[in-house]
Amino acid sequence: MLGGRLAELWNRERMGLTMILASIAVIGVTVYLSLNLRNNEQVENLRNQGASISRILADVPFSELRARQQDHGPLRMLQLGQDSDEFAYAVVVNGDGEVLNAVNSPAVDVNAVVSGVSADPWFGERELKAFSDGRKVLEFSAPALEQEKVVGSIRIGYFLPTLGLAPGQMPFIASIALTIFLLTPLFYFMVRREIRPIHAVNDEIASRISGGEFNSCTIEATGELREFIDRFNGFMELARGKIEGLERDNTELVASQKLLGYRKLRIEAVLKAIPEAILILGEDGSVSYANDMVKSMLRVEPGDILHKLPSQWCLHEEALNFLSRFEKPSTANFYSETLRLTSPGDAQRKLSIKAYPLFSPQDPEVIFGRLVLLRDVTREALAEEGRGNFVAHVSHELKTPLNTLALYAEALQGGQGEDESFRIEAYNVINDEVERLGSLVDNLLSITKIEMGNLKIDKQRVRLHDLLRDAFKHVAHSGKDKNLKFQLDVPAELSTVAVDKDLLRIAINNIVGNAIKYTPAGGRITLTAEETDTAIEIRVKDTGIGISAEDSDKIFQKFYRSESDQVREVGGHGLGLPLAKEIVELHRGQLSVSSEPGAGSEFLIRLWKDRALLKQAV
């Protein structure tokens, strides 16, 4: 806290504080130097004084120098003539060091001086260590002569002046200190005045920095500061230009990034919407992109296979065989195969897989990856197989009556034609086979149209009673030679339903025709209809050979013929019932069969009564 305040004070007023400290230092040094100068002057005076006195005393006869009783002779005279503050002692000693005469300041013990330090026998000057009060002494020595012979020594000691203020110097020192003390604030204020513009510039720069502005400095100044401000403004101009350039670049960068991001999203949306699985493999064969369809085709999560080689993720051996070739450098060929998967759960699935080389836009010689497209072609393959089977069935079914026709025609042309009974038989057979051929072609066309979706269903509200009666009568007429009983039991008040009457007539015709074919002479065929709350149920019942459980599952399959001899004895082409079922289902109805082999069969057509109920039923 206090440290913080001091630092703040120092920051704000360091110039003034520095000047105060400097002035105190100057005062101190001045005082010290003046004291030192005075001291040196005193020492010099002492030296002159000491040297001259020691020479004077050397000229005094030795006998004169000796003390007689209380009379110290010239030494006393000397003491009296000295400043008592400076004079320490004056001693005359003989050659043995015995004190012959001595005067001294009360603070000095002469015996201690003489016994402590031996005399210098000739002229000399030396500084002696402190006495009891710690003061130092400057001692001058001179020889004591008697008849031109040295018989002793004269030693005169002065106290060395100490560094200190003499009372007389106080006004001088005080006047110097006062002058300096008064000049200090003057200088301080002058300096402050001079550096004020610098402060202002400093503050303005600081505000620019904190505000993040790059404006010119508008402070009025002269001299070097003006030059500094001009240079600063020039620098700001430069910085402003650079920053504007950077900002422009940045704006363009952001815009292009947004555009790129948008394009990326759009491309990804397109890739996602494509119904084929897409893999993009890099140069090393690792996956760099996979769309969601990859999951359903290859049973892997697109996110899990990124940057991995096919050998690290591909579960299907057949697909791996295809893809792993791209882990090694391969030619720029287009590869295409149809894979038949064998792994459990995927058996029988067929995938079409195609790999296109991706050429570098910069260098069309360089391949930088592969685009791999996968499509599930199981249904197409099945459909293709179905088409092949269909054509084979159709040609067989067409050739069978043709074969019979050809043989009978040939027989009639030959000798058999002369036989009356054979002729009649041949006419009947030819008639039957032509009818069979005609019905085959009709049924084939209808069923193909329905399956291709080309058949226009023309629904109209019709009175079912009339439609069923007419259809039943027509087909019953064709079976009149078989000695069968036909019974129609359809209530006249049946609701009207929307059906395509031509198609429904074909269905009734095929079902009743089927019953006629497989009901032996003397049997009965009944067509009934009844109305429930939701549907109209039409039943065709016969007392024929019946249908085995095994066959009843298959009789609605196209071209299915039972292996049973009883069935085979009667010609058929395996299209009548499948067509009837297609027609009923086209009306959103249901066709089903129940049968007891040897006793008869019952076919049930269920037609829903109106649209709402139809929806419910669906």
Place this chain on the structure above:
Amino acid sequence: MTTKRILLADDEAMVLRVLRLQLEKAGYAVETAKNGEEALQRIREAAPDALITDIEMPKLSGEELCQILQSEYPERVFPVFVATSLTDVRHREWAQAITNVHFLEKPLSARQLLMALAEYFRAAEASAAPAQVEP
């Protein structure tokens, strides 16, 4: 010359009937079978001099019948005439493993069938005749 026995196999009753008439008129003894199974049964009872069969038949097809005959009677001498359409190459493929098999084009012609049979028997007798005179 003994009467040749011909076995006809076809699921179309009218085809059997008209061929039987024509063949009998030409002096052959004719037996008929409604499917491959019945034909096989007849052959097991007594081998005919020739078998004329359709391919599409219930219970046992003409193709299956030929294959069984090939494995049951590797030394079989009687010919098999298969009625098929010329365009169906599939039938040619399986027939390669069957010996003494001939194809008749559908729709059948009784006249052509009679000619084929006559030619076959004449050739067979011609190749068998020298063997008979050898000591």
